[in-house]
Amino acid sequence: MSPERSIPCLAVRAGEAASALGVSPDFFAAEIAPHVPCVRRGHVKLYAVRALEQWLQDNAEQLFEDRKAA
Numbered sequence: 045m046s047p048e049r050s051i052p053c054l055a056v057r058a059g060e061a062a063s064a065l066g067v068s069p070d071f072f073a074a075e076i077a078p079h080v081p082c083v084r085r086g087h088v089k090l091y092a093v094r095a096l097e098q099w100l101q102d103n104a105e106q107l108f109e110d111r112k113a114a
Contacts, residue, residue: 055083055090064096 056064061080062072080099083090 053093055092056096058089058091061091061096064093065100 058072058077059069061076062069065072065076067076076099077089077091080091080095083092
């Protein structure tokens with residue numbers, strides 16, 4: 045028997061992306077998905093984990109900048 049190996053997750057479906065970000069699938073579809081690139085194959089949409097991380101970073105910086113300006 046070979047030891048289990050961990051395979052890094054490179055992309056997730058919309059529901060998994062919503063869960064990873066801590067939001068509902070509806071909120072993800074309306075407020076986040078339009079701003080994150082995805083790969084479409086048939087009915088499947090895949091969101092790169094790196095793209096989701098980049099979206100978080102970009103928006104956190106934007107919020108921080110908005111507070112500094114206020």
